[in-house]
Amino acid sequence: MSLNSADTAFANLLTEHLPEGSVSQTEPRYLEEPRGRYNGRDTFLVRPETVEQVSRVVCLAARERVGVVPYGGGTGLVGGQVSSEGPLPLLLSLERMNSVRAMYPAENVLICEAGTILADVQSAAESVDRLFPLSLASEGSARIGGNLATNAGGTAVLRYGNTRDLCLGLEAVLPDGQIWHGLKRLRKDNTGYDLRHLLIGSEGTLGIITAATLKLSPRPAVSGTAIFVVPSPEAALSLLAVARDRLGEMVSGFELISGQGLRFLKEVLPDIRQPFETTPEWSVLIEVGLVVGMDPQAALTGVFEEAAEQGFALDGVIAQSAQQADDFWSVREHIPEANKRVxxxxxxxxxxxxxxxxxxxxxxxxxxxxxxxxxxxxxxxxxxxxxxxxxxxxxxxxxxxxxxxxxxxxxxxxxxxxxLGGSISAEHGIGRLKVDDLQRYGDPAKLSAMRAIKSALDPMGIMNPGAVLKITC
Missing domain, CATH: 3.30.70.2740 (Alpha-Beta Plaits)
Structure with missing residues (x-):
């Protein structure tokens, strides 16, 4: 079924049903994406403040057959938030829905709205001595609804899992405008199809996430950070095995860094302090979060010594302070920026x-x-x-x-x-950038099931049209 553009008449219709100031023309920042591969088109922007208002918008869009593109923090790297083809869609930003609704520290649970910035979720958890472990380079601007919609990964997946693994429940507006009230705080709820997992990672093509029940963790009593030089990627994997054999699930980060990445940093970001005078071809950044009574210096020294005896580690520096640990992570986190500048x-x-x-x-x-x-x-x-x-x-x-x-x-x-049995999209999603790739590499049975789900839940195709699946007439 063909869609209609979000024209002035449709914007006026929205204005009749929403508070003053909810509907406007889009500003340039909503029409860009970090890599500059897609340019959005001037259309109308709606910024609802409640789930009921989101429901009204989607009901009207469904009635008028107007596409809706959900917008979080705009940090996605595959064009899922920018529409450059087809009828003009409505851009729906969740930025005004940014409240932490409730915290239950004894249950390790936090409930927040989809427009909450990831760093604010982390801070809210810290305020009750808990940890929300999702960590991304864009955490100062990425919003939790977008993190869930793309099933974001980040640097702590090894220990805590993807965003999917950190969510207990959702509130969402479905393509017909119905509100799904699924903000349960349960670890066990075996009552049929799991809509939560269906919506997480769907990139706004099956509904709009408006709030989430998130899983918190105890904060590690102490943490340690180190960078070890390794002779090869094979040795890095062996080092990982040594670390996990010694420390189990207390290994929270394990990042491979290439010499080329460090040389790019020296070239375009020379102020970033690097730990080695001579650039190693391969190194590993490792972070551990330990329980009470453990010494991170001793733990990381033990890992290094065992790995060095077996030839898996050639050199290393263990952070002696929080500042030095931050400096190590700054090296890793600035590599994407250096790549962009090169x-x-x-x-x-x-x-x-x-x-x-x-x-x-x-x-x-x-x-x-x-x-x-x-x-x-x-x-x-x-x-x-x-x-x-x-x-x-x-x-x-x-x-x-x-x-x-x-x-x-x-x-x-x-x-x-x-x-090699891998995936062409590990943590950034499909968006619009990899739609053709998904068609080429996706399992035919899976793609058929995905199309059936999309057709059943969104028969008019109004939810983020053109993202994830090819539009078919």
Whole structure:
């Protein structure tokens, strides 16, 4: 069924049913996305303050057959929040729904609205001596509704899981305007299909998340951070095994850093303090959160000594203060910014089984070399198999010089990840960027089921049209 554009008549209709100031023309910041791959079009923006107002908007959109694009913090990297084709959709921002509704520290539970900024959720948890462990580079602007809609990952997945694993319940508006009141605080609720997990990761194509019941954790009594130099990705995996054998689930972060990434930092962000005078080709950032009575210095020293005896670690620095730990993390967290300043030919977000990571890195390097002369910055969340595999032009060249090879290079990376039993989208979702990739690499039975679900819940196709699944006439 074809959609209609969000025109002035539709905006006037919304204005009749919503408080003054709820509807406006979009500002430029709502029409951009971090990588600059998509440009939105001037349309109407609605900023509701309650779930009932969201319901009214969706009911009217369904009645008038107008597409709705949910907007969180605008930090998504696959174009899910920006529509550049088809009839003009309505942009629906959750930014005014940003309250923490309730906290139950004895239950390790927090309930907040979808427009709450992730850093504010973390602060609210800290105020009751609890931890909300989702941690992203964009946590100062990303909103929890978008984190849930994309099932965001981040640096602590190894210990705490993806956003999906941190959610107990949802409140959401479905495509027909119905409000689903699912904000239960239960760990066990075995009453049929789990709509919570269906909506998480659906990127706004099956409904609009308006609030969530989130799972908190006790704060670690003490924490420790270190950077160890390793001779290879294979050794990094062996180091991970040593760390987990010694410390179990107390290993909360394990990040692989390539020498190319550190050289980019020196080139474009020289003020970022690096721990080694000579840039190592491979290093690992490790963070541990320990229980009462444990010494993080001793724990990390023990990991290093055992790994060094077996040749898995060559050098290392253990943070001696909170500031030094922050400096270590600053190195890791500024690598994406350095990549952006250098300018990538392609950027990939893939995952492969842990045992295949060394093969993926070595074979990928060979295949890219056969396609041309490039620099590769491969880094990421080694503990959960998620690698950010980015390809750059040589010094003196520009990324645009290789525009004709982008599709070929992306295909090389995705084909290899798929062949090794991996995924072409580990933590950033499908959005609009990877719709064709999903068609190419997705399991046919899964895609058929996804289309059936979309058709059943959103028969008019008004929810984030063009995202995740191809629009079919």
């Amino acid at each position: 300018g990538a030919v392609i950027s990939s977000d893939v995952s492969v089984p842990l045992g295949h990571i060394p093969e993926f890195i070595s074979v990928g390097k060979q295949l890219i070399a056969e396609a041309g002369s490039f620099r590769i910055n491969c880094f990421g969340h080694l503990g959960d198999g998620n690698l950010h595999y980015n390809i750059f032009a040589l010094p003196g060249e520009k990324a645009s010089d290789h525009a004709d090879k982008r599709a070929q290079l992306q295909c090389i990376v995705h084909d290899l990840a798929d062949r």
